[in-house]
Amino acid sequence: MQTLSTHxxxxxxxxxxxxxxxxxxxxxxLAGGTDLISFAGGLPDPQTFPVAVLRDLAMPLxxxxxxxxxxxxxxxxxxxxxxxxxxxxxxxxGRRPGAGxxxxxxxxxxxxxxxxxAMLDPGDVAAVESPTYLGAIDGFxxxxxxxxxxxxxxxxIDTDELERLCRSDSPPKLxxxxxxxxxxxxxxxxxxxxxxxxxxxxxxxxxxIEDVAYRELTFISxxxxxxxxxxxxxxxxxxxxxxxxxxxxxLGWAVGPREVIAQMVxxxxxxxxxxxALGQRLLEEYLRGGHMDRQLRLSNALYSQRCARMLAAxxxxxxxxxxxxxxRGGFFTWLSGPGRLDAVDLARKAxxxxxxxxxxxxxxxxxDGANKLRLAYSLASEDEIDExxxxxxxxxxxxxxxx
Ligand SMILES: Cc1ncc(COP(=O)(O)O)c(C=O)c1O
Numbered sequence: 534m535q536t537l538s539t540h541x542x543x544x545x546x547x548x549x550x551x552x553x554x555x556x557x558x559x560x561x562x563l564a565g566g567t568d569l570i571s572f573a574g575g576l577p578d579p580q581t582f583p584v585a586v587l588r589d590l591a592m593p594l595x596x597x598x599x600x601x602x603x604x605x606x607x608x609x610x611x612x613x614x615x616x617x618x619x620x621x622x623x624x625x626x627g628r629r630p631g632a633g634x635x636x637x638x639x640x641x642x643x644x645x646x647x648x649x650x651a652m653l654d655p656g657d658v659a660a661v662e663s664p665t666y667l668g669a670i671d672g673f674x675x676x677x678x679x680x681x682x683x684x685x686x687x688x689x690i691d692t693d694e695l696e697r698l699c700r701s702d703s704p705p706k707l708x709x710x711x712x713x714x715x716x717x718x719x720x721x722x723x724x725x726x727x728x729x730x731x732x733x734x735x736x737x738x739x740x741x742i743e744d745v746a747y748r749e750l751t752f753i754s755x756x757x758x759x760x761x762x763x764x765x766x767x768x769x770x771x772x773x774x775x776x777x778x779x780x781x782x783x784l785g786w787a788v789g790p791r792e793v794i795a796q797m798v799x800x801x802x803x804x805x806x807x808x809x810a811l812g813q814r815l816l817e818e819y820l821r822g823g824h825m826d827r828q829l830r831l832s833n834a835l836y837s838q839r840c841a842r843m844l845a846a847x848x849x850x851x852x853x854x855x856x857x858x859x860x861r862g863g864f865f866t867w868l869s870g871p872g873r874l875d876a877v878d879l880a881r882k883a884x885x886x887x888x889x890x891x892x893x894x895x896x897x898x899x900x901d902g903a904n905k906l907r908l909a910y911s912l913a914s915e916d917e918i919d920e921x922x923x924x925x926x927x928x929x930x931x932x933x934x935x936x
């Protein structure tokens with residue numbers, strides 16, 4: 534009989550992973566029950582997955598194009614999908630990428646990992662909005678970056694604070710930002726801030742990473758200029774089809790200065806080598822067939838209704854001490870309470886009451902945000918939104934009364 538060792542592997546973990554906490558996993562686990570009304574994960578609703586169209590597109594690919602669709606792809610992506618992405622960027626952002634400026638990624642998390650791998654040495658300063666997408670905080674810390682938070686107000690990132698950090702003795706090498714319907718706040722950066730941000734970063738030689746995960750999930754008709762369209766010399770835009778096509782395929786794009794994209798391609802050769810060709814071919818056909826815009830209209834109508842329902846429920850059920858953002862797109866609203874509100878404690882109590890959300894602290898690179906919470910309206914039905922917010926409102930009211 535085999536004797537199993539009792540060796541503890543944690544002492545052998547790489548030094549760069551030592552600070553990584555399981556906090557997020559623990560929170561998400563809390564939020565993952567099936568009996569809950571969940572405002573926790575930023576997941577797209579499966580009813581937006583284009584199942585019927587995919588069925589029609591998949592068979593011809595398998596019978597007529599298997600040699601490409603089932604083969605490895607070139608690392609920068611299949612030329613057809615790169616062309617379809619370039620056409621879409623020209624159409625929706627008013628700028629067509631030049632040669633070597635665009636690559637296909639396996640989604641935004643992949644793009645962030647490639648950028649971190651290509652750009653960050655241990656101790657380099659990476660500036661992020663505070664709060665921000667915690668996948669980015671974790672991703673940059675995974676490469677031992679010194680992650681610094683810059684506050685956000687209703688117009689987006691505070692560009693005066695950014696300028697101060699750029700002038701300090703530890704200026705950032707890169708700045709990560711989500712200008713449209715930000716995760717977790719739902720805030721959209723104003724046109725003026727966009728121009729200022731590009732101007733400040735250009736002056737100080739800071740590479741901007743623009744995450745446009747929610748850009749096309751908008752409830753307003755006129756989009757603001759993307760940072761990449763304003764500063765293609767200093768901005769790498771990371772896009773994803775996870776919320777607009779479906780996340781099971783893991784696809785996105787990165788577009789930016791040729792030199793940086795070339796280095797990301799080198800990094801990709803050493804990670805997953807290429808995004809899956811089958812998904813790339815499906816997406817190319819989907820884009821070329823005009824299906825993306827049709828589906829976006831349906832998806833945005835759904836998310837916009839849910840957002841409106843959530844804002845109405847918050848108006849109805851939340852006590853006066855709670856405030857929240859009014860998103861114009863995306864998946865999230867962000868609640869702020871008085872200093873005595875402990876959102877982690879509230880998350881535990883909410884779970885007992887059958888409601889899940891993510892407390893604010895992990896979205897901050899420093900220990901802020903204990904009295905904040907993120908509510909996602911993307912996955913719950915309107916009835917669930919109403920019921921879940923009512924329960925949460927009751928709970929917050931009683932919690933604040935007892936403190
Ligand atoms: C701001 C932001 N960026 C990126 C992602 C993940 O993108 P992907 O699925 O392409 O890795 C998310 C998903 O929650 C997100 O909120």
